[in-house]
């Protein structure tokens with residue numbers, strides 16, 4: 739498991755920043771505009787334990803999602819298509835199918851190995867490297883809509 743960290747969106751410039759846990763003096767300071775965002779991790783969060791409240795907005799509701807970088811997904815798909823075309827050109831159909839099968843196995847393996855990130859429903863702060871709490875589930879559209887409406 740990676741060292742715990744908090745990813746947040748700056749209140750001032752909306753850009754993304756990260757600070758490590760346990761939080762230091764400069765935690766929450768925006769590296770882009772210097773704005774001091776609130777960084778108030780609870781004791782539990784600061785120990786890298788259960789995420790009980792959001793360090794950025796004190797919200798209590800979170801969801802889990804795979805920490806999957808978008809570019810990586812695109813690169814994997816492009817790479818698979820290119821490889822399978824090359825295999826097709828060199829060795830014909832069975833080889834290109836073999837490449838596709840191998841690639842999907844690799845994708846699945848990768849997917850299962852991706853860590854989960856805990857995300858705040860309100861401010862979308864991302865808490866990485868924390869144990870997943872059974873109280874938080876996968877993304878729930880209805881909960882997200884409540885927050886959108888409440889803003």
Ligand SMILES: [Zn+2]
Pocket residue numbers: 748749750751752753768769770771772773
């Ligand atoms: Zn900023």
Ligand SMILES: [Zn+2]
Pocket residue numbers: 792793794795796797858859860861862863
């Ligand atoms: Zn939050």
